[in-house]
Amino acid sequence: MKKIFNISTSAFLVLVMAAMQFCLTSCKDDSTSGGTPVITSVRVCDPEKADSTFTKSSQGQIIAIIGEHLNNAIYVYINDQKVYFNPTMNTDHSIIVTVPSETNGFKLTAFNSDLKDEIRVETDHGTATYGFKILGGYPSISRVQCEYPRKAGDILNVYGLNLEAIEDIYFTDIEAAELDTTEWETPGGNHVAVTDYKVVVNDHHLNTKTNAYETTSQLAVTIPDLPYDRGSFVVECAAGVAYIAYGKTPGQPIITALSSDMPVLGETLTISGREFVQVESVIYGDVVLLPGEFTVAETEDAITIDFTQIPSEGTDPIIAITTPGGTGKYEFYNRANLLNDFDSDRADMGWDPNALYTSECPFGGTGVVGHFNTFGQWWGQMIFFSHDWDFTPFELPTTIPASTPASEVYFAFEVYDNNSDFNNGGAGYQGFFRVAMWGKGNNNTGNNPDILYDNFAWDNYDEGTFFNPDGPILQDVNGEAHLGKWYRTVIPLSVLKNVDADGNPTEACAFSTYGDFLNNGLSIVRIMSYTQGTKSGNVDVYVDNIRLVHIK
Numbered sequence: 001m002k003k004i005f006n007i008s009t010s011a012f013l014v015l016v017m018a019a020m021q022f023c024l025t026s027c028k029d030d031s032t033s034g035g036t037p038v039i040t041s042v043r044v045c046d047p048e049k050a051d052s053t054f055t056k057s058s059q060g061q062i063i064a065i066i067g068e069h070l071n072n073a074i075y076v077y078i079n080d081q082k083v084y085f086n087p088t089m090n091t092d093h094s095i096i097v098t099v100p101s102e103t104n105g106f107k108l109t110a111f112n113s114d115l116k117d118e119i120r121v122e123t124d125h126g127t128a129t130y131g132f133k134i135l136g137g138y139p140s141i142s143r144v145q146c147e148y149p150r151k152a153g154d155i156l157n158v159y160g161l162n163l164e165a166i167e168d169i170y171f172t173d174i175e176a177a178e179l180d181t182t183e184w185e186t187p188g189g190n191h192v193a194v195t196d197y198k199v200v201v202n203d204h205h206l207n208t209k210t211n212a213y214e215t216t217s218q219l220a221v222t223i224p225d226l227p228y229d230r231g232s233f234v235v236e237c238a239a240g241v242a243y244i245a246y247g248k249t250p251g252q253p254i255i256t257a258l259s260s261d262m263p264v265l266g267e268t269l270t271i272s273g274r275e276f277v278q279v280e281s282v283i284y285g286d287v288v289l290l291p292g293e294f295t296v297a298e299t300e301d302a303i304t305i306d307f308t309q310i311p312s313e314g315t316d317p318i319i320a321i322t323t324p325g326g327t328g329k330y331e332f333y334n335r336a337n338l339l340n341d342f343d344s345d346r347a348d349m350g351w352d353p354n355a356l357y358t359s360e361c362p363f364g365g366t367g368v369v370g371h372f373n374t375f376g377q378w379w380g381q382m383i384f385f386s387h388d389w390d391f392t393p394f395e396l397p398t399t400i401p402a403s404t405p406a407s408e409v410y411f412a413f414e415v416y417d418n419n420s421d422f423n424n425g426g427a428g429y430q431g432f433f434r435v436a437m438w439g440k441g442n443n444n445t446g447n448n449p450d451i452l453y454d455n456f457a458w459d460n461y462d463e464g465t466f467f468n469p470d471g472p473i474l475q476d477v478n479g480e481a482h483l484g485k486w487y488r489t490v491i492p493l494s495v496l497k498n499v500d501a502d503g504n505p506t507e508a509c510a511f512s513t514y515g516d517f518l519n520n521g522l523s524i525v526r527i528m529s530y531t532q533g534t535k536s537g538n539v540d541v542y543v544d545n546i547r548l549v550h551i552k
Helices: 016-025 176-181 514-520
Strands: 038-044 062-068 073-078 081-083 094-098 118-123 126-131 140-145 155-161 166-172 197-207 212-222 230-237 240-247 254-258 268-274 281-284 287-289 302-306 318-323 326-331 338-340 356-358 369-376 379-386 409-417 431-438 452-454 486-492 497-499 505-509 524-531 537-550
Touching: 038 118, 038 126, 062 118, 062 126, 073 094, 140 230, 140 240, 155 230, 176 240, 254 318, 254 326, 268 318, 369 379, 369 524, 379 537, 431 537, 524 537
Parallel strands: none
Antiparallel strands: 038 062, 062 094, 073 081, 073 118, 118 126, 140 155, 155 212, 166 230, 197 212, 230 240, 254 268, 268 302, 281 287, 281 318, 318 326, 338 537, 356 369, 369 537, 379 524, 409 486, 409 537, 431 452, 431 524, 452 497, 497 505
């Protein structure tokens, strides 16, 4: 998706002196002026954009209100709401303010029709106004839905985020794949306007994970008469442009995510994407699933499978969905990503108390699984292994580009939490899972400067409370932990930290890219149940398929 402009919240705070210098460079303070105040333009306090003016802005942006006779301002309003300004930065020609944000109580006109898209400056010698819009979140379209074949007059349901302050809606014969790979300000091609649409869902709310407001959107669009069979559907909003592929007949299915890249027997696999229309088969390795052996969501953007068959070793590590529109593929069950599946010949250090290993897990699993089963505190059970007894470095996945951000590469394993006492809000057990890794060429004795930790801090031990800045214990890629089912838990490499000579984690992250991790190498891995507080609790957790995986 391309942005038609970029006035997003600055990545840095503009210093007050720099802002003043910008605003005063081309205009002197005529404080004696008493004429009628006028606003002529708005600029952002960014030297690289000093010659640019804007009629809309993101929240949190520092802006300069430019005009004449603006001295002795008493109040500044944006969207009819009073905003703070520093009187010492008020000249005859400029006022500098920071656009408030919704998280601080500021209201947008898109959700408050009684407010005006306007900046208003009240001085002791008059009032000036200027049309100006404050933006919500950047728009996106996740999927569209309508029965095939599609024809003029049919209703196209459009689902996405922040489809608000809509300025234009149309179809174009330029396909989304081309828009993805070319530079543009407005999508070109043969436009056919949408003249009839309704807003079905407009749920504006605070996303507690991002601490930012967003809008869950659904539009019902009446399809116009289109002279072409394939192209893109486009929504232009005040904050930007959103588009998605469109066709009168089914397009190629696209897989965007898997709930797990290597599920175990008994797990439910969910495939997310779009164009899951009239699915003919789901194939992975040498396993072929036909209709009746999987479930397609009514929204046609998800497929669920009760995972009961494992692909044979040596088969293509791909999962493929085939429909009348073609075949979509995604990496799946790539055993080259495995560090340990407990069926392989890995060297277990056997440090006490060691985790248990069993091929008779009551909840499924694949072959032998690890089992943490204890009640206690402090030093818990562990799975502590190397590639072999010579500490030969693991062969790490080479299909992940070295430039991949460390935040997109995860240490992962399948997990079944059988009602352990984790994630209870600090009211009881303060246990967690601690992960340590040793780089190539190191051994497992003494404090080692190349050991890396996750979810480890001593901050609140004396108070007996648990410090966990990274979310719930055994969380999945969506930041959620589950009880009573197999799922994939993940830890991004970006949270791993080096330790000092005393074995305490430093503040800096050890890796910025996957290439950094490759250069460090990996010889030993330890997963350990651990308790930092003084309260005991029950741990009953099964694990399988320890690996590295790239999740975009």
